[in-house]
Amino acid sequence: DAKTTQPPSMDCAEGRAANLPCNHSTISGNEYVYWYRQIHSQGPQYIIHGLKNNETNEMASLIITEDRKSSTLILPHATLRDTAVYYCIVRVPLGTGRRALTFGSGTRLQVQP
Amino acid sequence: DSGVTQTPKHLITATGQRVTLRCSPRSGDLSVYWYQQSLDQGLQFLIQYYNGEERAKGNILERFSAQQFPDLHSELNLSSLELGDSALYFCASSVGLAPETQYFGPGTRLLVL
Numbered sequence: 679d680a681k682t683t684q685p686p687s688m689d690c691a692e693g694r695a696a697n698l699p700c701n702h703s704t705i706s707g708n709e710y711v712y713w714y715r716q717i718h719s720q721g722p723q724y725i726i727h728g729l730k731n732n733e734t735n736e737m738a739s740l741i742i743t744e745d746r747k748s749s750t751l752i753l754p755h756a757t758l759r760d761t762a763v764y765y766c767i768v769r770v771p772l773g774t775g776r777r778a779l780t781f782g783s784g785t786r787l788q789v790q791p
Numbered sequence: 792d793s794g795v796t797q798t799p800k801h802l803i804t805a806t807g808q809r810v811t812l813r814c815s816p817r818s819g820d821l822s823v824y825w826y827q828q829s830l831d832q833g834l835q836f837l838i839q840y841y842n843g844e845e846r847a848k849g850n851i852l853e854r855f856s857a858q859q860f861p862d863l864h865s866e867l868n869l870s871s872l873e874l875g876d877s878a879l880y881f882c883a884s885s886v887g888l889a890p891e892t893q894y895f896g897p898g899t900r901l902l903v904l
Binding site: 723 | 834897
């Protein structure tokens with residue numbers, strides 16, 4: 679899996695967009711970018727994933743740069759319930775061997791009232 | 792609600808004891824994964840089962856074992872417990888072998904005294 683770099687923490691005002699960056703400069707052509715989040719002591723929750731096109735679902739948007747070396751997860755209208763640790767994971771979908779997700783340190787997002 | 796259930800929610804036991812954690816995957820999911828999350832470490836992958844067979848192993852101690860039953864529920868057995876085994880244990884499930892879109896349960900909090 680490609681190495682990812684995320685800021686350890688970020689703050690965001692409630693109601694504003696939260697933009698969480700992730701650098702993955704060693705990403706290879708067939709690796710996808712996945713985002714999960716973990717609200718305090720709960721199980722991680724899948725958010726979104728993408729290969730090279732921007733993706734949007736009911737939870738968030740994922741913007742991947744053209745060179746695919748970085749991406750941004752966007753929560754369009756952050757609420758207090760979005761306070762969590764956000765993990766960016768890069769890997770091949772059907773990689774052999776290690777089949778589990780590798781969770782790094784992530785970004786701790788604090789949404790402020 | 793992810794659809795993955797774990798029991799018990801909390802477990803307090805003594806060193807040297809043995810415990811069993813139970814997980815029921817989402818309906819239709821064939822893969823079950825077990826993760827350990829302690830205070831000073833991130834999510835660590837332990838083991839994966841797919842349709843009753845072990846498919847991948849992570850940092851699982853020899854004192855730990857798991858199995859997946861014909862009805863697809865899984866159990867994680869922890870024996871000769873040590874203080875350092877105190878942690879949150881999460882179960883996750885996915886439809887197939889590819890682990891990217893995993894659905895996590897609420898976890899079992901184990902405290903070894």
